[in-house]
Amino acid sequence: METEDVAASVVAERKGTVLVIRLDKPERLNAWNAPMRARLLSLILSAGTDETTSAIVLTGTGERAFCAGQDLNEGKTFDGARSEMWIEEWRHLYNAIRRFEKPFVIALNGLAAGSAFQLALLGDIRIGHDAVKMGQPEINSGLVSATGFWIIREMLGLSRATELVLTGRMMEARECADIGLIHQLVPREEVLPRALAVAEELAAKPRTAFRLNKQRICAATQVVFDETFEAARQLHRQAFEAGEPQKVMERFLSKAGRTGA
Template identity: 30%
Template sequence: MTFSNILFEKKNSIAYVTVNRPKVLNALNMATMEELRTAFHEIKNDDTVRVVILTGSGEKAFIAGADISELAKHDAVSGKEYTHRGQSVLNLIENLGKPVIACINGFALGGGCEIAMACTMRLASEAAKLGQPEVKLGIIPGYGGTQRLPRLIGKGLAMQLLLTGEMISAQEAHR
């Protein structure tokens, strides 16, 4: 299987999925989301895979969020469909039935932070920055981040991050 936006390989009982768009900080477009869906469906149906490592190419970003140039093209109807398709990919990751480890190298913002939240476990480099900056664009996290974030860090801190759009360091996230 050949992909344009992700790298996918299986070694022994480990599946490695890497978002591979480093020139745009691994920003998510719909083609990338569909490739992630295909890879995770294959992983789900492969009994030899016991664990998944999910990361982003390069040193600057895990996934820096949605591809804003693609987001700008949507009206209310197509934007809703875009969001539903993204939610279904994250639900697949979250309910895979196998551990998915997000290895966060650099920025995990917006949809990238939401993907990390859908994973079973998150490991971050010391340089990692995490956040939900959607409020600064006048929108909310579209892939379930408003539900996952409070479950992971509590309602108070989640509201602070969701309503301010601020980023936090890996060290702050660890607390």
């Protein structure tokens, strides 16, 4: 059974036939941990089989972040074995989004970093505003960007993936829009309404054609998806067994004054 805290951290409400899922932990920039990922996965799987749900819109609470990615308070406790379980959790979540055969729209209310950047790129359409930033800063936390490298390379090619993974820099909204990572830039207050409108527009498409198109998009990258997660499992185990990620996360949290659970 879900605890009240977890349910409150990932909330869902219906807007007509569209399910709006909101990451709701703004005091931590909506950074997610295992219970939040499990709750999000459960909502996505349920929506996929619910005939009354036509689409999903995923967003975050607050003006600062869609999601800052992995909650480092959780990550700093991992060892090699737990890191493998962690990668398996991501595989199930990413796979659920990839295989979701209805519209899946991302409403970027703010920062999308690391795993949140990756997950946002798995959505069908991304709506954002001028203050949004996106990127793969995992190297700065001592984390390997195995899955991040894969999805950025799929979207942007090897050169850009190499630069973003090794520098960890964050991209401004205009750059993201110029290279096709954000499909529409609108005023901040219009992000969620526009995302809902796009979700409804996509849901009105011929259903069989939409479903089969999404199946083909998923199938086209399935082999490399599977290879990526096998590599990620091995690489993260090596990194966490060496102890570097935990030390870097601990230093970051200490400087930021966020060492509490």
